[in-house]
Amino acid sequence: MKIKNICCIGAGYVGGPTMAVIAQKCPEINVTVVDINDKRIAAWNDDNVDNIPIYEPGLSRVVEEARGRNLFFSTDVEKAIDQADMIFISVNTPTKTYGIGKGMAADLKFIELCARQIARVATTDKIVVEKSTLPVRTAEALRNILDNTGNGVKYQILSNPEFLAEGTAVDDLMNPDRVLIGGDIDTTEGAEAVEALVDVYAHWIDRERILTTNVWSSELSKLTANAFLAQRVSSINSLSELCEKTGADVNEVAKAVGMDSRIGPKFLQSSVGFGGSCFQKDLLNLVYIAKSYGLNEVADYWEQVIIMNDHQKKRFAANIVKTLFNTVSGKKIGVLGWAFKKDTNDTRESAAIYVVDYLLNEQADVVVYDPKVNAEQVYADLDHLNTRSEAENRARVTVVNSAMDVTKDAHAVAVLTEWDEFKSLDWSLIYDDMLKPAFLFDGRRLLNRAEKEKIGFEFYAIGS
Ligand SMILES: NC(=O)c1ccc[n+]([C@@H]2O[C@H](COP(=O)([O-])OP(=O)(O)OC[C@H]3O[C@@H](n4cnc5c(N)ncnc54)[C@H](O)[C@@H]3O)[C@@H](O)[C@H]2O)c1
Numbered sequence: 122m123k124i125k126n127i128c129c130i131g132a133g134y135v136g137g138p139t140m141a142v143i144a145q146k147c148p149e150i151n152v153t154v155v156d157i158n159d160k161r162i163a164a165w166n167d168d169n170v171d172n173i174p175i176y177e178p179g180l181s182r183v184v185e186e187a188r189g190r191n192l193f194f195s196t197d198v199e200k201a202i203d204q205a206d207m208i209f210i211s212v213n214t215p216t217k218t219y220g221i222g223k224g225m226a227a228d229l230k231f232i233e234l235c236a237r238q239i240a241r242v243a244t245t246d247k248i249v250v251e252k253s254t255l256p257v258r259t260a261e262a263l264r265n266i267l268d269n270t271g272n273g274v275k276y277q278i279l280s281n282p283e284f285l286a287e288g289t290a291v292d293d294l295m296n297p298d299r300v301l302i303g304g305d306i307d308t309t310e311g312a313e314a315v316e317a318l319v320d321v322y323a324h325w326i327d328r329e330r331i332l333t334t335n336v337w338s339s340e341l342s343k344l345t346a347n348a349f350l351a352q353r354v355s356s357i358n359s360l361s362e363l364c365e366k367t368g369a370d371v372n373e374v375a376k377a378v379g380m381d382s383r384i385g386p387k388f389l390q391s392s393v394g395f396g397g398s399c400f401q402k403d404l405l406n407l408v409y410i411a412k413s414y415g416l417n418e419v420a421d422y423w424e425q426v427i428i429m430n431d432h433q434k435k436r437f438a439a440n441i442v443k444t445l446f447n448t449v450s451g452k453k454i455g456v457l458g459w460a461f462k463k464d465t466n467d468t469r470e471s472a473a474i475y476v477v478d479y480l481l482n483e484q485a486d487v488v489v490y491d492p493k494v495n496a497e498q499v500y501a502d503l504d505h506l507n508t509r510s511e512a513e514n515r516a517r518v519t520v521v522n523s524a525m526d527v528t529k530d531a532h533a534v535a536v537l538t539e540w541d542e543f544k545s546l547d548w549s550l551i552y553d554d555m556l557k558p559a560f561l562f563d564g565r566r567l568l569n570r571a572e573k574e575k576i577g578f579e580f581y582a583i584g585s
Contacts, residue, residue, distance in 0.1 A: 122206075122313050122314070122316070122317040123317070123320070124150055124206050124207050124248075124317050124318075124320070124321055125149075125150060125151065125206060126150070126151045126153070126204050126205045126206055126207075127140070127143065127150055127151070127152045127153070127205055127206070127207050127208075127209065127321075128153050128154075128155060128201040128202055128204070128205035128207075128208045128209070129152065129153070129154045129155070129208075129209040129211050129252070130155055130156075130198065130201075130202075130208065130209065130210050130211060130212055130235050131154075131156060131209075131210065131211035131212040131213070131252075131253070132154045132155065132156035132158070132161055132162060132165055132174075132194060133156075133161075133175075133211065133212075133213065134175055134287055134290070134398070134467060135211050135252060135253070135283045135285070136154055136156075136209070136211035136212075136252070137154060137165065137173070137174070137175050137180075138175065138177055138180055138183075138285065138290040138291060138294060139209075139211070139252065139283060139285070139294060140152045140154045140192065140209070141180065141183045141184050141187060141188075141192060142183060142291065142294040142295060143321060144187035144190075144191050144192035145183050145186055145187045145192075146324045146325040147191075147321060147324045148187075148190065148191055149191075150191060150321065151191050151193070152187075152191060152192050152193070153193045153194075153195055153201040153204070153205070154192070154193070154194050154195070155194075155195050155196065155197065155198040155201045155202075156194075156196065156198075157196065157198065159196050161174050162194050162195060162196050165184075165194035166188075166194050170182075170184055170185040170188070175466070175467075176464075176465060176466040176493050177287070177288070177290045177291055177464070177465065178288070178289070178291065178292075178464055179291040179292070180290065180291050183291060198238065199238070199242045202238065202239055202242045202243060202247075203242050203243065203244060203245075205247065206245075206246075206247065206248065206317075207247070207248045207249075207250060207317065207318070207321075208239060208247055208248070208249050208250065209250045209252045209281075210232060210235045210236075210249065210250065210251055210252060210253055211252040211253055211283075212231040212232060212235055212253055213231055213253070213398075214227045214228065214229060214231065214232060214253045214254060214255060214402070215227070215228050215398075215402060216228065216401075216402050216405055216406070222409055224405070225405045225406070225408060225409040225412075226256075226405075226406060226409045227254075227255065227256050227402065227406045227409075229255070229256075229259065229262070232251075232253060232255065232259065232263070233262070233266065236249075236262075236263050236266040236267055237266060239267065239276075240266055240267050240269075240270040240272075240274075241270070243272075243274045243276075244272075244274065245274065246274055246275040246276070247274065247275075247276055247277075248276075248277045248278075248279060248314045248317060248318070249263065249267065249276055249277070249278050249279070250278075250279045250280075250281045250318065251263070251278070251279065251280045251281065251282070251340070252281055252282070252283055254282055254283075254343050254344065254347070254399065254402075254403055255280075255340055255343075256340070256344075256406055256409075256410055257337050257340040257341040257344070257410060258337060258340065259340060260278045260280060260303075260336045260337075260340065263278050264276070264278055275310070277304065277305065277310055277311055277313075277314035278304075278305070278336065279302055279303060279304045279314055279315060279318055279336070280301075280302070280303035280304070280336045280339035280340050281300070281301065281302050281303070281318060281339070282301055282339060282340070282342065282343030283343075284297060284298070284299070284301070284343070284346060285297075287397065287461075287462065287464075287465040287467050288462050288463060288464035288465045289464070295325070297326060297330065298330070299330050299331070299332050300322045300326055300330060300331045300332065301332050301334065301339050301342055301343070302315055302318050302319060302322075302331065302332065302333050302334070302339065303333070303334045303335055303336040303337070303338060303339020303340065304318075304333065304335075304336060305335075305336065306333060306334075306335060307335075315333050319331050319333065343403075344403050344406060344407045344410075345407075347399055347400055347403040347404070348403065348404055348407050348423055348426070350388055350400065351395055351400040351401075351403075351404055351426050351427075351430070352423075352426045353388040353389060354388060354390075354392070354394075354395045354400075354430070355395075355425075355426040355427075355429035355430050355433075357371065357375055357389050357390070357391045358391055358392065358394065358429060358430070358433045358583075358584075359429050360374060360391075360584070361391040361433075361583050361584030362433075362436065362584075364584045364585060365583075365584060365585065370584065370585045371391040371566075371583065371584025371585060372391070372566060372584065372585070375389040375390070375391065390565075390566065391566060391583050391584040392433075392472070392539075392564060392565050392566070392583060393433060393434060393437045393472040393476060393537060393564030393565065393583060394430045394431075394433040394434040394437075394472040394475075395430055395461075395472075396461030396462070396469070396470040396471040396472050396473075396474075397461045397462065397467065397469060397470055397471075398467065398469035398470060400430075400470075401427055401430070401470055402470075404423055404424075404426055404427050405427065407423050408420045408423050408424045408427075411423070431475075433472075433583075434472050434475045434476055434479075435475075435479065437472075437476055437535075437562070437564055437583065438475070438476045438479035438480055439479070440562070440581065441454065441476075441480065441533060441535060441560075441562055442480070442483050444533075444560060444562075444579070444581060445532060445533055445560060448483070449480055449483045449484065449485035449532070449533075450483060450484040450485070451484060451485075451486065452485055452486065452532040452533070453485075453486050453487075453488060453530055453531045453532055453556075454480055454485045454486070454487050454488070454531060454532065454533050454534075454535065455487075455488050455490075455527035455528045455531040455533070455534040455535070456473060456476075456477060456487055456488065456489045456490070456527065456534075456535050456537055457490055457491075457524055457527060457534060457535070457536045457537065457538070457540075457543050458473060458490075458491050458536060458537040458538025458539070458540055458543065458565075459471060459473045459474075459489055459491035459494040459498075459499055459502075459537070459538065460473075460491055460493060460494055460538050460540075461473075461538070462538065462539065463538055463539045463540045463541065464540075465493070466493040466494055466498075468494055468498055468499075468502050471502070471537075471538075472537060472564065473489075473491075473537040473538065474502045474503065474506070476535065476537060476564070477489070477503065477518070478503065478506055478508055481503075481508070481509065481513075481514070481517050481518070482508065484517075485517070486517055486518075486519075487517060487518045487519070488518075488519045488520075488521055488526070488527045488531070489518060489519070489520045489521070489527070490520070490521050490522070490523060490524050490526065490527040491538060491540075492540055492542060495520070496520035499518065499520050500514055500515060500518070500520075503518065524542070524543065524546050524551075525546075525547075525550070525551070525554070528551040528554050528555055529554045529555075530554065530555070530556060531554075531555050531556065531559075532555070532556050532560065533559075533560035533561070533562060534551070534555070534559075534560070534561050534562070535561075535562040535563075535564060536561075536562070536563045536564055536565055536567055536568065537564050537565070538565065539565040539567050543567060543568075544567060544568065548568075548572070548573060548576055548578075549576050552576045552577050552578060557577075558579045559577065559578050559579065560578070560579045560581070561573055561578040561579065561580050561581070562581045562582075563580070563581065563582040563583065564583055565583075566582055566583060566584065566585075568580075568582070570582060570585065
């Protein structure tokens with residue numbers, strides 16, 4: 122079975138970059154990415170390729186090469202579904218905010234809507250690929266919806282979770298550690314569908330790195346991978362607090378521990394806490410699934426990873442208040458960085474949102490700068506928390522276009538995203554511009570303590 126037309130439902134951080142790379146690497150396959158958000162689709166189609174809606178290093182060049190050739194962005198979801206042999210579902214699967222499982226379970230309403238739309242529109246057999254991160258056994262629900270339409274169309278359902286990390290999405294897609302494809306491998310039709318997707322990836326990835334499993338293993342592996350990654354962050358962050366009390370330095374500890382080949386050096390960077398759209402959502406989902414099977418010890422084990430992360434954000438903010446003589450009321454606090462990590466404009470679940478919310482509760486005046494995040498997004502993130510009125514968020518928070526505007530007359534500056542440009546700021550000038558004592562809080566272990574203390578800063582860094 123050779124795939125000629127791919128449709129991807131959802132033009133977000135996963136659908137957009139993933140399909141751009143497939144289109145670039147498979148010029149003979151037509152790839153159409155569809156979304157109900159017409160503003161997003163218009164941005165993907167912007168004449169100036171640097172205006173595409175997602176910032177990822179290298180992405181605009183990939184889009185530039187393939188767009189209009191075999192990569193298309195459209196709001197005509199039904200047409201793209203009808204024409205495709207293979208349909209990726211790449212829509213968002215946020216944590217439920219209502220009803221049973223509120224605050225824990227994944228909200229699968231967008232997935233279900235896609236399945237119902239496919240069932241309504243399809244006139245030819247389709248391979249449906251779960252690209253979104255889903256609870257284990259979601260494919261069963263999809264199959265139920267798709268197989269009960271009675272129009273004679275046959276479906277194969279595959280699970281192909283995406284492991285890319287934002288900020289390095291293009292590199293991760295070009296050269297993945299592995300590609301995981303789950304399918305109904307015990308049937309001929311299922312094995313053929315798996316093979317068809319393997320063929321797509323085999324255009325640029327060695328077959329040894331393309332794993333095929335049953336659907337449930339594939340679905341659960343993605344949740345497990347994110348749980349393990351988040352757990353490492355919370356593990357090192359838990360020790361950062363102990364380091365601060367004991368005189369140990371968390372970076373030195375991480376280095377010593379990470380040189381053990383059984384542990385490895387990656388993902389041992391202590392910080393103000395993990396963010397992003399996935400880790401917390403997927404952990405909560407894992408906890409919910411474990412609880413729903415009555416596995417309370419399993420659920421508690423993974424829940425602690427989130428508890429630790431919340432604690433880390435809170436204690437960082439609380440330390441700012443404590444250090445500034447127990448009050449930040451009416452004080453200007455400069456915030457460098459709003460994105461959840463460097464090299465992305467994604468702010469979902471960013472630690473910065475929660476740290477600033479805490480400081481606003483303490484009546485601070487906050488000034489924010491992020492190289493890739495605009496004021497509209499900063500206010501939207503704060504409004505979304507519903508902690509105070511939208512008017513108050515705008516009165517207390519100012520968003521500026523340069524790091525130097527953040528630091529002018531500030532009582533304290535906090536580095537909350539590890540953007541490279543913050544390392545090379547003119548920190549002597551910043552010191553001169555700030556009120557004294559000039560407090561500097563490094564939530565990312567980005568800055569050199571000795572240099573900053575020599576300039577005159579009162580310097581605090583996580584884990585030292
Ligand atoms: N962001 C990441 O780094 C990442 C990495 C791996 C996996 N994932 C998973 O991939 C999935 C998508 O994540 P994302 O970050 O791309 O989300 P996103 O919010 O950036 O994009 C999802 C898009 O789907 C669209 N959409 C929703 N319902 C639709 C419908 N019925 N028809 C057409 N379009 C619809 C939305 O408008 C949105 O643009 C999630 O399950 C996530 O957990 C994300």
